[in-house]
Amino acid sequence: MTAAIAAEGLRKRYGDVQAVDGVDLEVRSGEFFGVLGPNGAGKTTTLEILEGLRKPDEGSARVLGLSPWPRNSALLPRIGVQLQASAFFERLTAREQIVTFGSLYGVGAARADAMLARVGLADSAGTAAEKLSGGQAQRLAIACALVHDPELLFLDEPTTGLDPQARRNLWDLLREINAEGRTVVLTTHYLDEAEILCDRVAVMDHGRILKTDPPATLVRELDAPTRLTVESGRLTADRARELLDGSGTRADVADDGVTLTIATRTPAPVLALLAEQDALRGLEVRGATLEDVFLQLTGREYRA
Incomplete structure (x- = not known):
């Protein structure tokens, strides 16, 4: 062109x-x-x-x-x-x-x-x-x-x-x-x-x-983890970490009292684990976005 x-x-x-x-x-x-x-x-x-x-x-x-x-x-x-x-x-x-x-x-x-x-x-x-x-x-x-x-x-x-x-x-x-x-x-x-x-x-x-x-190319190159979120209360963060460690799956777990978030580069076993624990209520799966690329390249500090 x-x-x-x-x-x-x-x-x-x-x-x-x-x-x-x-x-x-x-x-x-x-x-x-x-x-x-x-x-x-x-x-x-x-x-x-x-x-x-x-x-x-x-x-x-x-x-x-x-x-x-x-x-x-x-x-x-x-x-x-x-x-x-x-x-x-x-x-x-x-x-x-x-x-x-x-x-x-x-x-x-x-x-x-x-x-x-x-x-x-x-x-x-x-x-x-x-x-x-x-x-x-x-x-x-x-x-x-x-x-x-x-x-x-x-x-x-x-x-x-x-x-x-x-x-x-x-x-x-x-x-x-x-x-x-x-x-x-x-x-x-x-x-x-x-x-x-x-x-x-x-x-x-x-x-x-x-x-x-x-x-799409910029997002793929970022190689960011996939974030899986479910409703809090079905599975505690400590129990999630215990199960993930036991399965050999690397992931970061956080719970703010409303949402349990698991960030991992291998989402399939995490989904299987959540299903086994009947903890899929409110499930959302989010990959990287252009916003993640933008923040990685330009930083997160406030700009006036």
Whole structure:
């Protein structure tokens, strides 16, 4: 597959802060690509360089085969951008917002109605943007980014602050956009979101990309234990340890008074043991997730 984005050695400094520190990145055409990282990892700055909003101090980038900086008038109609903080024109309705954005690209007003239906806002066409709910405002921002039919879409944390239903609805829309052949680049703090939507993800911290691979590959490489949880009370932690030791099965056992958790790399004998003890009530089996990968690579300390 051809590269929609190819960046080498990108660096950007703000005073004493090295926001982006030697980023190499390739996003394939038609790919749904995620950029993950804690606060201050450099995700947004990297996207802003690729979007042509910021000049890198060092390095080079090609987006759809063109340089994004200086602001490239040949590239702008081919990309769509939904920024981390969306801003709309004051006192305009949802439809008027899309018409106005479309006019910047020479797109006719009829396209606005199609886009409103596409993002599920047809019934809110006459509602002022400031009166929309959080989920509706995010869908409007994506409609404005898509109104000129771009090949490549940048989305910077599009589901932050949304309720679970609004997030799921937005996921469906993003899947449809990507299925049409568009390349989508997404930054997000929601690891389940990246695991479900993205073909590949780059985990970023301190301005550097630490790892890039499909989510499933990253999870497999972690080689984390499987966690089996059951309802407390059926089997005590001490008795579980005794039985496990007797069977030669290596496992960590913990009981918080609500749930008995057994972490092991050999879950089959543990399941058999629990069944023999009639202790399968409330059973859940959980393998590693992208969140485990993320925490291993970036650490667990609090980030402001």
